Amino acid sequence: MTGKSRNWVRIEADIVKGREEGNWKKLIELAEHLKSRSPSSECLAHFLIGEGKLESYLEAFPPVEQNNNKARSGLSEAKRYLLSTVGEQGKQAGFLLLDVFLLLGKTHYAMGHYEEALDYYNQAELQSLTEKHLPSRSLRIVAESYAIKGMCLEKVPPLSSSKYKQAEWDEQRIQCFELAGDLTLRYLQEQDKQQQHSSTPGSYSPQPPNPAKHIGPILETALQRAPILYMQTGKLQSAVSRYRVMLSAIETAATQSLRLTLTRRLAEVLLRGVTGKVYVNPERDSNIFPKKNKGVAESPWKPRRYIGQHLFVPRTENEEIILLLLISEAMAVRDAVLSQSPEFRDARIHAYKNATAVYDLLTITLVRWGYIDLVYESFERAMKFSFEEPHVWMQKALCLMSMGQYPRALKVLKEVIRLLPTKVLPCLLAARICFEHTNQFAEGLQWSCQALSRETSSPQNLASRCHLYIGIGYSLQAANTTLKHEKQQLIQSALDSFHRAQQTDPNDHLAEYYLGLQYAYNGQLTEAVAHVKLALNLNAEHVPSLQLLVLLLSAHKQTAEALQLLDAVIQEYPDNMNLHYTKAQLELQHLGGEQALHTAGNMLALWKNLYEEQIQADVMEQSDRRSETRSVFQMYSSELSDKDSSSLHAQSLAASRVEHALSEVASSLSSFTPRPGPQKAWLLQVQIWLLLAEIYLSVDNIPEAVECIQEAQNIFPMSHNIMCMRGLLHERKKEFSEAKLCFQNAIAINPTHTKSMQHLGLVYHYLGNQRLAEKTLRDAARIDPSSYQTWYNLGCVLESMNEFDSASDSMATALEVETTNPILPYSSIPLTFE
Structure with a gap:
């Protein structure tokens, strides 16, 4: 008798272990052995066989919609075994009935019989289960049951169309998925705990176990579905709270990759819909920092969470978004697959897509606040797993352009051009750098011609821009040659290209503007005025066209009209120093020094208003917040x-x-030292002091002119x-x-x-x-x-x-x-x- 009892205890322990570990083959063998040795345990054996067959089948064929038809025949035997335990014997062994009903619900869900699955969950009284401590296997079964019930409810909407029924249905689904998510996290934490206890002391493997295969699509849905439903029902703050709850749970090996998805999605939600007064920071979120009630113990169905006195808690939505994305980036870099071997291709592509999704969000967020250097550091880290991946290289090139590192940006763009042999845009960007920043006009013209060649062979609706860039290249070369014959040829080539750009896209204001500018260079003022007016008809807010029209009016000696236009434009663009400078020169030549002096004094006050804060903060030049003054009034160009x-x-x-x-x-x-802060701002001030000096000289105020020259010299002595x-x-x-x-x-x-x-x-x-x-x-x-x-x-x-x-x-x-x-x-x- 004693031997039998010990044997029973051993078999029972093996059964529990097999269920916990998901060793279904061994579990079925144990159940068959139990059935043959103890006929009184037939009901239990049938339950175990049915459970083993169900789970082993679903591991091979996951319970997704495309597998429903196959499951109806493949799970027939498992269903038969489970149904056999619902009889009188099963009722006598009442402790099994709950698990039987829950597994039958799972079986019918896998077969696509959603209403039958809901019936079994109602028989199990799933919604009224008491929250109590459960074994690991039972935690998983209950978690899957709540998730499946939620998914079945989505397949079986309410018959009534009343708002009350709809709201009740939405609430029931969300409640199912929230419970399923909490139970899933608790189950995975228990799994990690058991893994740590069962590991051999003193041994360590650099590769952690991969329990992610045990999660399956049901539990993955359980973790991700609730916040999505909150968003669909318009409860954005509840969605944010749900994401925070899941992310504050203690991390497990199985949720490492999932946390990357959760952090990225929460960042997306905050970016798209939570701003200003709508935002509630985590400290005021009762789901994250609940009020503690004495005598109320924490629910055993809730996941364990990180706690501590020195946790960083974001105060604003921007802090939270950036924190989430930096965490996401760290996880994406950690999960990156560096090997280029063919067997790792799918894993490498999956990891790369996850990483680029994070980098794109990080770029949107940080560029908005001018933190280009942080974006660049992120793309530098991405280089190690971005071999032959043009998207990351392109983003890095754009970062370098935004940081003002144009030679390096040009080198990176050359790599992008190699990686994207048909794309036109990288060639145009390279040409723009050559024209605007490195003054490599011949090379810029080559890139523009290559862009046109690519556009011709693979149209991308950029033909007009290609011709325009070619015309700019010819025009710049013409401006930088003193040989009359060569200059005339280049000017004619520029005009031909601008005309082609205008013919290709008659609504492009830039083509008309550059035609007007080129005619102005040639002294053909009538044609220049006609084209610049066409440019302004197409885009009345184009500042360079307005400036060109002012200069053309001054060339026609229509000073009053030029000043009137300038005053109107300055009202629209009060931060544009170039316009103020032009006004001061017009006033100096036609209205006298006193009027020009007033305008120049306003420029100095405007400079203080625009740049003094930057100078004091010693911020990077690329964080300049004035889009209209970034590229104007540059000393070097x-x-x-x-x-x-x-x-x-x-x-x-x-x-x-x-x-x-x-x-x-x-x-x-x-003792000379450069001034702190953005040097472009200081160079701009130099030009204002020199303008003031020029005006003072015109009115014979020598002492003031000397003072202005000295101020400029203190900033930049060797100009x-x-x-x-x-x-x-x-x-x-x-x-x-x-x-x-x-x-x-x-x-x-x-x-x-x-x-x-x-x-x-x-x-x-x-x-x-x-x-x-x-x-x-x-x-x-x-x-x-x-x-x-x-x-x-x-x-x-x-x-x-x-x-x-x-x-x-x-x-x-x-x-x-x-x-x-x-x-x-x-x-x-x-x-x-x-």
């Missing part, structure tokens, strides 16, 4: 203080490099613009030797600075070096033949040399050029691609 200069891009870039090197030398030899202004000051004071030295220094830094060349020629004239004056002025005329000041100065020099015919020709040329000369060169308008 347009010589705005030099209204008589052609402001050639390539030479200005070379000058900026010389100036930067000289400033570094100055800082090493003296050729500052040296030129110092030369003008000495020239006004008739200190010609000192003026000559200043102009020579300016030209040494920027050999194409025509304003310095014009005044150096005059200074040579005043000093009696007429031949040197003539040579300097002819060099200036070759660089920029459209400057009337150069021709006038040359005429004065030739007249002093008694070369009256040549002097007369120069003066005539000056008069001819002056009639179509704008208040500022057309090149002072920043290059635009939008």
